[in-house]
Amino acid sequence: MSKYLIKSLGTGIAGTAMMTLSSALMSLEGQEFREPSHLAALISRLVPVLSGEGKKLAGWAAHFSMGMAFSFVYVTLWERRMVRPTLKNALVMGLISGIIGIGIWKTTFWFHPLSPIMNYRRFYLQRIPAHLCFAIFATIGYLLTKKYFKNTHLKPVVRQGALKQNKL
Numbered sequence: 001m002s003k004y005l006i007k008s009l010g011t012g013i014a015g016t017a018m019m020t021l022s023s024a025l026m027s028l029e030g031q032e033f034r035e036p037s038h039l040a041a042l043i044s045r046l047v048p049v050l051s052g053e054g055k056k057l058a059g060w061a062a063h064f065s066m067g068m069a070f071s072f073v074y075v076t077l078w079e080r081r082m083v084r085p086t087l088k089n090a091l092v093m094g095l096i097s098g099i100i101g102i103g104i105w106k107t108t109f110w111f112h113p114l115s116p117i118m119n120y121r122r123f124y125l126q127r128i129p130a131h132l133c134f135a136i137f138a139t140i141g142y143l144l145t146k147k148y149f150k151n152t153h154l155k156p157v158v159r160q161g162a163l164k165q166n167k168l
Contacts, residue, residue, distance in 0.1 A: 007145045008068065008075045014141025015074075016067030019134035026126055031119055033126050036063045038116070045114040066104070067134070070097055074138055085139045085146075094135030098128035 023033040032038065040059025044050060050058065074093060077083040083093070102124045109115040 003149055004075065004079065007079070007142060007149075008072050010145035011075055011138045011142045012064070012068040012071030014144075015071055015134040015138030016064055018137035019067070019130050020063065022133040023126070023130050026129070031122055031126075033123065033130070035130075036060045039063055041116060042108065042112055042114075045112070070134065071138055071141075074135070075142060078142060085142050087136070087139070090135040090139040091132060093139075094132035095128065097135055098131035101127040101131050 020035060023035055027033045036056070036059040038059075039062045040055045043058045043062070044055040047055075047058075077093075078085045083089050105124065105127065109120070
């Protein structure tokens with residue numbers, strides 16, 4: 001597995017997990033903000049034959065897939081040194097991602113034949129802090145995976161005489 005893919009996985013898992021936690025905490029105020037729950041509901045309305053567990057699994061898979069897509073973009077920007085992985089840049093990227101997230105959700109609800117009845121304005125506004133959380137923890141996840149690779153310089157083990165015998 002490439003370092004790039006591992007960095008994207010570390011970034012995506014960290015960002016998506018903490019974003020989901022923040023959305024769950026914000027849901028304690030009354031409105032459901034948890035992304036996997038909304039996605040599971042949307043999927044279940046399109047594919048009602050799925051079991052309850054299948055709907056939940058599909059919601060989580062869709063949510064983490066989007067998190068991985070965002071993290072892939074983040075890692076690309078960081079690896080190509082177009083943006084530095086700093087807190088300030090994480091906040092800017094989170095704000096931009098939140099706006100993009102609002103667009104994705106609006107489009108999803110617009111085209112879905114059975115969109116939920118809810119306070120859309122409040123839901124869309126919650127996308128901004130959720131994506132700020134995503135971006136901050138994605139940045140932390142990236143820096144940790146980058147540090148891991150920097151500190152684990154695995155050197156190949158060469159048996160004595162192997163080079164002379166063309167066994168490597």
